[in-house]
Amino acid sequence: MSAYLVKRLLLAVPVLLGVSLVVFTMIRFIPGDPAQLMAGQAATAEVVRQIRESLGLDRPLPIQYAIFIGNLLKGDLGRSLFNSAPVVEELAQRFPRTVRLALASMVVASLIGIPAGILSATRHLSWLDSLVMVIALAGVSMPVFWLGLNLILIFAVRLHWLPAIGHETWRHLILPSVTLGAASAAIIARMTRSSMLEVLRQDYVRTARAKGLAEPSVVRRHALRNALIPVVTVVGLQLGTLLSGAVLTESVFAWPGVGRLLVDAVLARDYPVIQGAVLLISTTFVALNVLVDMVYAALDPRIRYE
Amino acid sequence: MAVLAIFALSGIFAAWLAPYDPYRADLEGSLAGPSPQHWLGTDELGRDILSRIIYGARVSMVIGSISVAIGVALGVPVGLFAGYFGGRFDLLSQRVIDVLLGFPSIILAIVLVTVLGVGLVNVMIAVGIVSVPTYARLVRGQVLSLKTQEFVEAARALGAGTPRIVFRHIFPNTLAVLIVQTTLQVASAILSAAALGFLGLGVQQPTAEWGAMLSTARQYIQLAPHTLIFPGLAIMLTVFGFNLLGDGLRDALDPRMKI
Numbered sequence: 001m002s003a004y005l006v007k008r009l010l011l012a013v014p015v016l017l018g019v020s021l022v023v024f025t026m027i028r029f030i031p032g033d034p035a036q037l038m039a040g041q042a043a044t045a046e047v048v049r050q051i052r053e054s055l056g057l058d059r060p061l062p063i064q065y066a067i068f069i070g071n072l073l074k075g076d077l078g079r080s081l082f083n084s085a086p087v088v089e090e091l092a093q094r095f096p097r098t099v100r101l102a103l104a105s106m107v108v109a110s111l112i113g114i115p116a117g118i119l120s121a122t123r124h125l126s127w128l129d130s131l132v133m134v135i136a137l138a139g140v141s142m143p144v145f146w147l148g149l150n151l152i153l154i155f156a157v158r159l160h161w162l163p164a165i166g167h168e169t170w171r172h173l174i175l176p177s178v179t180l181g182a183a184s185a186a187i188i189a190r191m192t193r194s195s196m197l198e199v200l201r202q203d204y205v206r207t208a209r210a211k212g213l214a215e216p217s218v219v220r221r222h223a224l225r226n227a228l229i230p231v232v233t234v235v236g237l238q239l240g241t242l243l244s245g246a247v248l249t250e251s252v253f254a255w256p257g258v259g260r261l262l263v264d265a266v267l268a269r270d271y272p273v274i275q276g277a278v279l280l281i282s283t284t285f286v287a288l289n290v291l292v293d294m295v296y297a298a299l300d301p302r303i304r305y306e
Numbered sequence: 307m308a309v310l311a312i313f314a315l316s317g318i319f320a321a322w323l324a325p326y327d328p329y330r331a332d333l334e335g336s337l338a339g340p341s342p343q344h345w346l347g348t349d350e351l352g353r354d355i356l357s358r359i360i361y362g363a364r365v366s367m368v369i370g371s372i373s374v375a376i377g378v379a380l381g382v383p384v385g386l387f388a389g390y391f392g393g394r395f396d397l398l399s400q401r402v403i404d405v406l407l408g409f410p411s412i413i414l415a416i417v418l419v420t421v422l423g424v425g426l427v428n429v430m431i432a433v434g435i436v437s438v439p440t441y442a443r444l445v446r447g448q449v450l451s452l453k454t455q456e457f458v459e460a461a462r463a464l465g466a467g468t469p470r471i472v473f474r475h476i477f478p479n480t481l482a483v484l485i486v487q488t489t490l491q492v493a494s495a496i497l498s499a500a501a502l503g504f505l506g507l508g509v510q511q512p513t514a515e516w517g518a519m520l521s522t523a524r525q526y527i528q529l530a531p532h533t534l535i536f537p538g539l540a541i542m543l544t545v546f547g548f549n550l551l552g553d554g555l556r557d558a559l560d561p562r563m564k565i
Contacts, residue, residue, distance in 0.1 A: 018405030022417070029421045141546035143497060143517070145504045146538035149524055157528050244410030248501055263505050266420050278417055286408045
């Protein structure tokens with residue numbers, strides 16, 4: 001297990017270096033002087049010169065990259081062009097809100113997706129099965145921002161049951177987490193269904209039935225435990241998707257997280273913030289994928305020997 | 307299939323089908339609800355929403371097909387060569403793909419749009435590039451299993467050269483999974499482009515693009531909810547159609563994948 005763990009962790013290192021390289025190069029591909037871009041149009045010549053020096057722009061590219069990584073490791077991602085706040089502070093303030101939203105969405109997605117998938121598999125080829133699968137397909141086909149706007153229209157504008165924007169209380173969390181979790185619920189339902197169907201065909205399930213166990217017990221004690229292994233992976237991977245999917249949901253609900261920060265920064269061409277937000281989201285995404293692989297390997301020993 | 311047929315026909319014959327010019331503003335008739343004159347109502351500038359949705363089908367069709375073509379054109383050759391030749395090219399291409407997959411797809415699209423700038427063409431390029439790793443991985447996996455099969459060995463024994471083996475014997479056998487993936491990818495490309503349009507990072511106004519239409523409609527959610535409902539329905543039904551077709555094709559072409 002530990003050998004697999006080390007190997008998996010080591011594999012993530014070049015990916016993270018690659019991600020940082022893309023973010024580093026990004027600013028250099030945009031037409032114009034990177035120092036001027038980083039300083040903003042209103043900056044004085046002195047500020048531009050300082051930035052040029054701090055980024056090492058007059059030195060060869062590999063050195064510039066080393067400086068970039070050095071700053072990154074010191075936790076220095078530069079300052080926002082608009083409020084001059086350090087990007088790291090801005091991210092530290094907003095990241096917990098995005099995580100809260102993503103975790104709440106994951107709970108919503110699992111609570112809907114897993115039971116729906118089990119229901120569908122145990123009633124295989126019935127009208128209920130078809131209905132669940134059509135709803136699931138509609139769930140993955142629906143633009144997440146459109147679902148969010150519709151929920152605002154119904155529950156905030158018309159019924160006045162829930163707030164449309166804000167992030168202070170748990171009530172503010174309901175509409176955004178349902179919006180963000182809906183597509184994941186659909187994916188989890190499809191995965192749970194196919195995994196359950198696969199397991200229900202296995203010999204040990206037939207044995208359990210043959211020895212006279214009641215069907216609910218067969219499903220719960222014998223099938224579900226095995227069927228949930230791949231589902232755990234999908235749920236874990238969905239968490240990564242949810243963190244990035246928050247870009248849209250946060251924009252709809254004015255949720256002050258990293259996703260909304262990124263979109264605002266792109267629209268305002270606030271490059272240091274764009275770099276910081278992209279790095280943070282992608283690093284978390286890669287880390288989550290590694291974590292999911294590890295959990296999967298712990299749950300299913302067969303994986304480690306492949 | 308019916309939904310997709312309507313989508314395709316709307317896109318192709320938009321000029322004949324649309325009851326009004328999708329760009330003609332009529333400020334006096336703005337934000338009007340559905341009526342016999344304007345079946346789906348009008349938007350904030352008094353433009354006919356049905357006509358804009360019909361023209362929007364054309365925009366989505368172009369985005370879906372061109373971005374998928376970009377993904378196929380770049381991803382398939384990489385997958386073919388990496389899988390067949392292995393070695394350094396394989397190693398290098400796999401690491402690049404690992405890095406691209408290290409970005410969540412919407413984030414990668416946003417990074418590309420930041421560099422390239424907004425607008426229809428750049429959205430197609432961004433959405434296309436995002437799909438490259440998927441194609442490369444898929445084809446590489448197929449080639450790895452195909453190249454050890456007997457029919458490839460037979461071709462080699464008969465003296466067929468490498469290009470002939472790769473393009474005449476291996477590539478046609480990857481087509482089934484490629485067609486399924488492409489269908490599903492069109493759905494995902496339409497969704498991604500709409501998302502970028504909604505965020506203001508995609509196709510810009512006044513072009514009749516579904517995501518951009520929703521972006522404007524959100525400001526009138528209280529006054530004119532119809533401006534929000536219909537463009538969203540158009541996206542959902544089209545994407546639903548492609549997803550359904552993709553699932554159906556997968557069941558038909560590869561019964562083992564049937565769920």
